[in-house]
Amino acid sequence: MDGSLAEFLDQSVWTGKVYIDGWNDGTGGTEAVTAPADGALVGTIGRATARDLARAAASAAAAQPAWEATAPEERAAILNRAADILQANADELIPWIIRESGSIPPKAGIEIEHSAGFLRAAAEAALEPRVLALKSVDGREAEEQLIRVAHGVVGVISPFNFPLILSIRAIAAALATGNAVVHKPDPRTPISGGVMIARAFEDAGLPSCLLHIVPGGAEVGAAMCADPNIAMVSFTGSPEVGSKVGEACGRNLKKVQLELGGKNALIVMDDADLDIAASNAAWGTWLHQGQICMATGLILAPVAKAAMLAEMLATKAHHLPVGNPAMDACALGPLIVEAEAKRIEAIVEDAVAKGATLHVGGKAKGTMFPATVLSGVKPGMRAFEEEIFGPVAVVVAYTDEAQAVELANMSDFGLVGSVIGSDVARAKALGMRLKVGHLHINDQTVTASPIAPFGGRGRSGNGSRISGPAIWEEFTQYVWVTTKPAATPYPF
């Protein structure tokens, strides 16, 4: 690592600090951030309180109008520079992501590349027309326009699993459309989910007070949903917390965007190449230890092929080492905390007790959970019904297409569906019967793009989307403007 790169995340700048009007002390003291792999200290951040949140929101509200009035080209240039900065410092940033969130190096690299992609896509969106013409229908001969205006201050709340991407995709969308941002990263990943972002925008020249980072827990998130200076909350996380956030925002009449969990089915058609299907299912299930909202949660295979597919997955699982990605060559790193490993063990035990077959894995060692394969999974088992958020391949047999669709649609979630088969038209026709927000034919479920609207149906969200066209749809609102050349008289 050369000297200039090492300075980008210079710890003397941010250790023990929150980012409110620059790097300052929070009133919540400081907190150690530890590595999920071995408990080693990664860094120390400042902890914000509800009081700090209020200060940040007031500062953001004061700064926002000037930002909205800034030329779109200038906003776009700052977003593009932030993308350049992340990419230029990737060699320094990747090891932080590896240690803080237990990511294997390719996943950490994906965080940088996709985050840069979200920033660049938001920069392009910033240049889209803010003013749309509307055809006048009531004969008043007024020029009619729809002018899209920013909400004001957007509060962002993000989870631990992809802390950089899932924070940036909302922050970039909000800033691109002229909003200011107060961002609360998950307290377990505030460096990749907060410090890196603040540093990138600082160096990119974002004017001061437009972005504040308030590392903290539920109480800071709850304060965000009640703060009068915050007009919208963009939340990514669990359905349980999402529904609390939605309820609080509803009570306080705030716009809310919810990106929640998934129990995503990958349907293997009877004409699929089984090797390819197994490879897709393995990646979709085990990438980042299954801690992905888009993770493959059910692998649906024809009765005649399910046992073979489970064996193929088990063979792969035996060859996927689990370890500390900061030190070992491994395919799976740790889960975020040990309690998660215990929860997932209980899901596997429940399936086995109810008649499922455990082919490999199922037992954790601390935060380390091996690639696991269950087959013979059925409705009524927790492995069938719950979002596991861990590295468990759940193989379910189906008798015909109608049953495959029925099994896939039994979930309350509706984020992603995948279908793998040789007859593409047939696979797509079947896929279109799934209640999902993303459908992938001949691909696994973990697929995202900075220009595609991301989000799901049912318990996966509240019908909102993020990215692509959803940048303007969600992060601005319309002002309807009519203009007559001169005022005219009315009947009285």
Ligand code: NAD
């Ligand atoms: P979580 O809901 O526990 O936490 C998410 C964030 O909410 C954290 O920053 C947390 O501090 C904050 N929070 C907790 N209580 C709060 C409250 N009362 N008010 C406001 N904020 C509060 O989620 P997690 O365990 O960190 O992440 C896993 C979940 O996130 C899974 O369900 C996963 O599917 C989902 N997820 C969804 C997406 C998506 O885009 N749809 C992406 C990644 C993860």
